[in-house]
Amino acid sequence: MILSKLKTRFIIIYLFTTLSISANNDTVKIFKNNNLLGEVDTIENNNFFSINDFLSSTDSKEYINEKTEKIVFYIEDKKIKLTNGVTFILIDDNIFQLSSKIIKKNDEYFVPSNSFEKIINSIIQNISVSFNSSEIIITSNSSLINNSIKNMDIEKDKWKFSTIIIDPGHGGKDPGAVGYKGTLEKDVALDVAKRLEKKISKNMKVKTILTRDEDIFLKLGERTKIANENNGNLFISIHANAATDRRASGFETFLIGPNKNEAAVRVAARENAVLELEGFSGKQLSNEDLIKATIAQSAFASKSEQFASLVQNEIAKRVRGRNRGVKQAGFYVLMGASMPNVLVELGFISNLAEEKKLRSSQYRDMLATAIFRAVEQYEKTLSE
Numbered sequence: 001m002i003l004s005k006l007k008t009r010f011i012i013i014y015l016f017t018t019l020s021i022s023a024n025n026d027t028v029k030i031f032k033n034n035n036l037l038g039e040v041d042t043i044e045n046n047n048f049f050s051i052n053d054f055l056s057s058t059d060s061k062e063y064i065n066e067k068t069e070k071i072v073f074y075i076e077d078k079k080i081k082l083t084n085g086v087t088f089i090l091i092d093d094n095i096f097q098l099s100s101k102i103i104k105k106n107d108e109y110f111v112p113s114n115s116f117e118k119i120i121n122s123i124i125q126n127i128s129v130s131f132n133s134s135e136i137i138i139t140s141n142s143s144l145i146n147n148s149i150k151n152m153d154i155e156k157d158k159w160k161f162s163t164i165i166i167d168p169g170h171g172g173k174d175p176g177a178v179g180y181k182g183t184l185e186k187d188v189a190l191d192v193a194k195r196l197e198k199k200i201s202k203n204m205k206v207k208t209i210l211t212r213d214e215d216i217f218l219k220l221g222e223r224t225k226i227a228n229e230n231n232g233n234l235f236i237s238i239h240a241n242a243a244t245d246r247r248a249s250g251f252e253t254f255l256i257g258p259n260k261n262e263a264a265v266r267v268a269a270r271e272n273a274v275l276e277l278e279g280f281s282g283k284q285l286s287n288e289d290l291i292k293a294t295i296a297q298s299a300f301a302s303k304s305e306q307f308a309s310l311v312q313n314e315i316a317k318r319v320r321g322r323n324r325g326v327k328q329a330g331f332y333v334l335m336g337a338s339m340p341n342v343l344v345e346l347g348f349i350s351n352l353a354e355e356k357k358l359r360s361s362q363y364r365d366m367l368a369t370a371i372f373r374a375v376e377q378y379e380k381t382l383s384e
C-alpha cells in the first residue's frame, strides 16, 4: 500500500518535472551568412541560449572542465572563458559584465543572449552576432564584404539603439545635495529627467524609461537593475552638485574610472553616500574595486566617453556657466550597467547664483534640451 502510494507520487513528480522542462525549453535556428547551421536550445523566453549548442553548430572546439564548471573556447583569435553561476565572462583575461549569471541546466551552459551579443559585437572585429526571438544570425566579415551585409549592419545598429534609461538621482528619504537656499538635488534631477524624457519620446523613435518618475527612494543597485532588465542602450544619471566651497560652480559629466583627482573623488564620495541609507557602512570604493569595475565597463568605455563629451558640448552651447569637462571617478550607480553610461552634474546648488538658475524652469528646460541634443547626435554616430 505504502509502496504503491510512493510509486504514484513518484510518477506524478516525474510527469510534472518533464512537463515543466518542456514548457521552459525552446530552440532557435542559427544561421551564418544566410546558411542554416542548426538549432540552439534556449531558456527563459529566449533570454538565455546554450553555449554548447552554439559552439557545436559553429564547429568550434570547446574545453569543458566539469569539476570547476568552466568552458573555454575561441571566437576568431580571442580566448573566451565562462563559468557556471558567475555574472561575467573573460575574453583574453579581461572581465566583461553580463546582465545576469550563467545558468547550468541538463549539462548545458546557458548565457544571457543580450549581453553576449553586445560584448561579442564590440570586442570581436570580423564577426557580428544578432539574437532575436526566433533565430541567431552570425555575420562573418572575414570573407567578402558586400553592400547588403554592410546595410544589414547599419540596420542592426539602428535597431540596437532602442531604449534609453534616464535616472534622476536620489529621491524619497534621500534628498541628495541641499542648496544654498534649500533647493533639493532630488527635485532638480527629477524635473530635468522628466523634461528630457518628454523631448526624447516626442522627437525620436526610441523607448525611454525613467528609473523613478516620482519622489521615491531607490537603491543604487536597483537603478542599474532596471536599466539592464529593460535592455537599455544608454544610461543617463542626472544630478546636481554641491561643495563646501560656495564659489564652486559649473557643469561636468562623469564616467566610471580610476579616481584621478581630488575634486572628482569628492563628487563620487557625495553621490555614493546614499549607501549609508541602504544599510552599508558607507565605505568608499577601494582602488581595486574601481579597477575591476573599470575593466568590466571597458566594452562601453569609448561610447560612454563619446556621449559624455557630447553632453558637455551641448550644455556649453546653451549656458554661461563654467564647463568643467568630462571626468572619471568611482560611482556606484554606474557600476554594473551593461550599456554606455554617464552621470551628469548639472551645476552646483551650493552656489547662490547657480542655485537661482537651477530653480528656474526655463533653465532646467535648456539643460534638458542640451542632453536631448547630445542623445540625438550620439544616435547619429552609431549609424556612421
Ligand SMILES: [Zn+2]
Residues within 6 Å of the ligand: 169, 170, 176, 177, 185, 238, 239, 240, 271
Ligand atoms: Zn546626486
